[in-house]
Amino acid sequence: MKCIDCAVEKTFVKVVRTSLVFSLWVLLTSALVAQAQIYPSKPIKLVVPFAPGGAADIIGRLVADRLQQDLAQPVVIINKDGAGTIIGVDFVAKSAPDGYTLLMGNDAMAINAATARKLPYDLSTDLTPISLVYRGPQFVLVNKASAINSLADLVKMSKDNHFLKYGTSGTGSSTHLNTAALCEVLNIDPQHIPYRGIAPAISDLLGGHVDFVVAGSASASPLIISGSAKVIAILNKTRSPQFPKIASSYEQGFEVEAAGWYGLMAPSGLSATITSKLISTMAQAAQNSAFKDKLLVLSGEPQTLSGHEFGDYIQSEVQKFSKLIKSKNILIQP
Numbered sequence: 357m358k359c360i361d362c363a364v365e366k367t368f369v370k371v372v373r374t375s376l377v378f379s380l381w382v383l384l385t386s387a388l389v390a391q392a393q394i395y396p397s398k399p400i401k402l403v404v405p406f407a408p409g410g411a412a413d414i415i416g417r418l419v420a421d422r423l424q425q426d427l428a429q430p431v432v433i434i435n436k437d438g439a440g441t442i443i444g445v446d447f448v449a450k451s452a453p454d455g456y457t458l459l460m461g462n463d464a465m466a467i468n469a470a471t472a473r474k475l476p477y478d479l480s481t482d483l484t485p486i487s488l489v490y491r492g493p494q495f496v497l498v499n500k501a502s503a504i505n506s507l508a509d510l511v512k513m514s515k516d517n518h519f520l521k522y523g524t525s526g527t528g529s530s531t532h533l534n535t536a537a538l539c540e541v542l543n544i545d546p547q548h549i550p551y552r553g554i555a556p557a558i559s560d561l562l563g564g565h566v567d568f569v570v571a572g573s574a575s576a577s578p579l580i581i582s583g584s585a586k587v588i589a590i591l592n593k594t595r596s597p598q599f600p601k602i603a604s605s606y607e608q609g610f611e612v613e614a615a616g617w618y619g620l621m622a623p624s625g626l627s628a629t630i631t632s633k634l635i636s637t638m639a640q641a642a643q644n645s646a647f648k649d650k651l652l653v654l655s656g657e658p659q660t661l662s663g664h665e666f667g668d669y670i671q672s673e674v675q676k677f678s679k680l681i682k683s684k685n686i687l688i689q690p
Contacts, residue, residue, distance in 0.1 A: 395455050395630050399430040404460045405444025407437040411574035411654065415490050415618045416460040418650050422641040440464055442475060449477035453625035455634065459483065461621045463530050466670055470677035471528065471688045479674070484631060485666040486620040487638035492656035493592035494534050494614040495576035495602070497569045497585045499561055507589050507608045510568065511542050520546035523557030523566040528688035531557070533677055534614035535570040536684045538591065538605075541612040561585060572616040573598075573655030591615070598655050617659075617673075619666055635662045 400423065404416040413435065420431040436444035441464040451457035461483070469479040477483070498504045504513060514520050522539075524532040527550045539546065549566055551557040554575050561569045562584060570591070579585040580599055590596050591614040593606045605612050620638060622631070641647050642658035651658055661669050681688065 395633060396427050396429040398456065399432055400427070400456050400458060401432050401434050402458045402460060403434045403436050403444050403448050405436055405438075405441035405462075405464075408435050411492075411572060411616070412460060412462055412618060414574070414654070415651075418647065419460065419489055419620060419638075419641070422644065422647055423637060426637045426640060440468060442468060445479075445483075446476045448621070448623055449482040451623050453484070453623040453627075455622065455626060455630040457623065458486070458634075459621040460489075460618060461670075462618045463616055463673060466673035467528065467530060467533060467677050469674045470681055473688065480667075480671065482624050484622040484624050484626040485663060485670060486622060486631065486634045487663075488617060488619040488659040488661040488666045488669060489638065489641075490618045490651055490654070490656045491615045491659055492573040492617070492654055493590050493596065494531075494570050494572055494616065495580070495587050495655075496538070496589045496591065496605075497558070497561060497571055497576060497579060497587055498567065499564050500583065500586045501564070502567070502586060504568070504588060505586070506603070507542060507605060507610050510588065511544055513567075514542075514544040514546060520544070520567045521549050521565075522546050523549045523551055523560055523569045525554040525557060526550050526552060528681075528686060530616060531570055531572075532686070533680055534591070536686065537614060537680055538570060538610075538612050540680075540684070541605075541610050558585070570614065577653075577655055596655050597657070598652055619659075619661075619670075631663070638662065 402416055402420045404413050406412040416433055420433055424431040436447050445459060445461065445465055448457055448459040465479055468475060496507070504510050522535055524535055526532065531554060532548065532550065546567065554571055557566065557569050558571065558575060558579070560566050576587065580587055587602050589605050589608060590602050591605045591612055593604060593613065595604050596602060620634065639662065642660060648658050
């Protein structure tokens with residue numbers, strides 16, 4: 357009898373335990389579903405891994421404004437600059453995947469992942485790609501008094517044994533790698549002059565100390581509008597809607613593209629419901645005329661890549677930069 361009673365008791369305990377575990381699972385699942393359904397119910401932080409005032413900050417604030425309007429919750433910009441975006445990206449990667457901490461990522465993340473440096477996060481697994489927001493082609497600038505008027509002129513001057521120099525915002529920066537990609541296609545080997553930022557590089561271009569600079573639209577646009585510098589190409593398949601008179605690299609017979617990009621991301625583990633809601637919100641933003649016009653001022657256009665497609669785009673950028681770093685033997689300090 358005692359054995360039978362023991363068996364019954366053990367069975368009863370197992371049933372109770374199973375019921376408790378199942379009940380807790382149901383409660384937890386219900387809570388998570390409910391949380392996702394009412395998202396967002398409090399302010400959202402959008403981390404921009406750059407200092408205030410630059411292109412990333414400007415685009416981040418445009419995105420924050422659209423999210424705030426469409427989600428009916430405050431979206432607060434948090435500038436966490438330092439270590440070439442690594443500090444800000446790491447902060448988001450280690451945040452709770454609840455949709456209340458988002459990241460304004462950009463091509464610097466892909467460059468960091470393409471180098472040999474050890475990162476405190478894994479770009480491919482520690483972040484959830486939401487949407488590619490902006491892509492802005494790069495411009496090739498020369499001094500306004502320069503005899504260089506096209507990419508072909510740049511090649512000719514190099515072949516005629518002119519000692520050409522180009523300025524960038526630093527070794528391993530996006531401007532450096534994009535210029536290296538251009539030089540590879542043009543088959544020229546000018547001297548690289550790295551600066552601490554794009555502003556001093558442009559200053560020396562205007563002063564005649566370097567021959568050309570590849571710069572993003574945020575830096576190039578004011579120079580184009582004012583006529584302070586001459587633009588010989590936009591590194592893209594097509595012309596810019598804002599500057600339709602500038603010939604593209606493809607038009608000039610050189611198949612090279614270079615663009616700065618920005619995209620919305622979140623910590624990994626974000627629920628499918630919240631991910632879908634954020635993707636839908638950004639898709640609506642891309643169709644908003646006011647949002648599109650503001651991006652056009654920055655010589656960029658709203659993008660439609662989202663979710664896994666955006667993730668694939670990031671990985672393709674990592675592979676592109678990794679190949680370039682190796683082929684050009686670019687040494688980047690860890």
